[in-house]
Amino acid sequence: MNSDARHAGSMRRIMHPGPWADQRHQAVPCRVTQRRLVLRGGQTLHAAVVMALEESGARAAYLELAEATMASLRYVIPADDESGEHAAWYSATHELAPPALLHRAGLHVGRRDGKPFLHCHGLWEGADGSQAMGHMLPTESVLAEDTEATCLVVEDALLEVIHDAETRFSLFAPRPEGPPSTGTNALLFTLRPNQDLGEAVEALADRYGLTEAQLSGLGSLVGTTFADGSVLSSHATEVLILSGRLEHGKAIIELASVGIDGIHRQGHLAPGHNAVCVTAELILHQ
Numbered sequence: 001m002n003s004d005a006r007h008a009g010s011m012r013r014i015m016h017p018g019p020w021a022d023q024r025h026q027a028v029p030c031r032v033t034q035r036r037l038v039l040r041g042g043q044t045l046h047a048a049v050v051m052a053l054e055e056s057g058a059r060a061a062y063l064e065l066a067e068a069t070m071a072s073l074r075y076v077i078p079a080d081d082e083s084g085e086h087a088a089w090y091s092a093t094h095e096l097a098p099p100a101l102l103h104r105a106g107l108h109v110g111r112r113d114g115k116p117f118l119h120c121h122g123l124w125e126g127a128d129g130s131q132a133m134g135h136m137l138p139t140e141s142v143l144a145e146d147t148e149a150t151c152l153v154v155e156d157a158l159l160e161v162i163h164d165a166e167t168r169f170s171l172f173a174p175r176p177e178g179p180p181s182t183g184t185n186a187l188l189f190t191l192r193p194n195q196d197l198g199e200a201v202e203a204l205a206d207r208y209g210l211t212e213a214q215l216s217g218l219g220s221l222v223g224t225t226f227a228d229g230s231v232l233s234s235h236a237t238e239v240l241i242l243s244g245r246l247e248h249g250k251a252i253i254e255l256a257s258v259g260i261d262g263i264h265r266q267g268h269l270a271p272g273h274n275a276v277c278v279t280a281e282l283i284l285h286q
Contacts, residue, residue: 025200044143068147079092086168088277093137106217110159152285157177200280210284215251217244
């Protein structure tokens with residue numbers, strides 16, 4: 001375990017190598033519309049998503065996929081950084097025995113160096129029955145056949161990859177895109193490390209006057225503590241929100257999480273126990 005991870009009260013925290021940023025979130029009010037997109041098989045997930053969005057005239061989106069057959073599926077999970085440059089890093093690449101079944105995945109589509117860029121976490125199963133979770137490599141994973149995806153098209157905001165001095169990662173950050181909508185119905189935002197995920201969502205929602213909304217997205221946590229008392233002790237876990245909502249200003253979050261050892265679990269989060277590790281990339285939408 002990384003010696004920089006430590007307990008502080010009931011919530012574990014992690015020490016990053018760079019300077020602490022005073023602003024602990026970045027947020028852009030925006031408008032989203034929900035669509036069904038067909039992702040064409042026989043090409044990488046990256047190519048299929050980019051093609052489908054271009055055909056629909058969209059530049060930014062959050063997609064959810066379920067029960068998709070993959071001709072190849074390559075992914076990484078959290079790992080220690082042996083160089084010491086980061087508080088956590090990525091493992092060597094894993095590849096599932098084909099054909100693989102993608103049970104559930106969520107992915108943000110934004111921009112990096114002016115080109116489309118995807119960030120995807122999910123749960124999947126190999127042809128040999130092995131089940132796993134992780135951070136998919138969309139340019140190296142191929143859809144075996146056409147599949148439908150639920151898509152939240154973001155109309156006037158965009159996630160763009162920038163260098164983050166605090167974590168020394170290149171991370172998505174939201175920015176306005178084009179003229180603002182006449183009626184916003186969503187908030188695209190990212191959260192910085194060492195704040196409880198649910199509490200941070202609630203605070204930001206209150207700041208923007210939201211009390212009822214759906215919550216979608218992915219990110220990383222310092223371990224994961226579930227409401228039923230089960231715990232993933234890994235100091236870095238990658239997570240995917242399976243079901244999230246804001247009810248009367250309170251965040252209710254069910255997610256899947258995987259740690260450095262590859263063990264993955266899912267369930268509702270225990271409030272006040274789950275610090276963001278590197279980032280959380282989220283959308284509150286009505």
